Amino acid sequence: DIRLPQLALAIRAAINESTGQTPAFLMYGQELKLPLDLMYGPEVEVLDELRSSDEVRAYTERLKAILDSAHESAKENLEIARENQKSSYDL
Secondary structure, eight states: OTTTHHHHHHHHHHHOTTTSSSSHHHHSOOOOOHHHHHHHHSSSOOOOOOHHHHHHHHHHHHHHHHHHHHHHHHHHHHHHHHHHHHHTOOO
């Protein structure tokens, strides 16, 4: 139970062999910021003020396009993985 949060982070940040994507990317449309990224990576943008409705709308449209593309790619990769697993099983 003590290490459960670290295990969950590792699972969410690991690339799934069948989908070719991380679970985090499929859920959020971006990769997680890992502890090393926060320590040594580029500065993380902090929102000091509320964004305009146009900026929010543009962000949501961009995020939807990214997620749609990621989900389509994952579906294609899952179909390929399914075929590979079936051919291995049906020797």
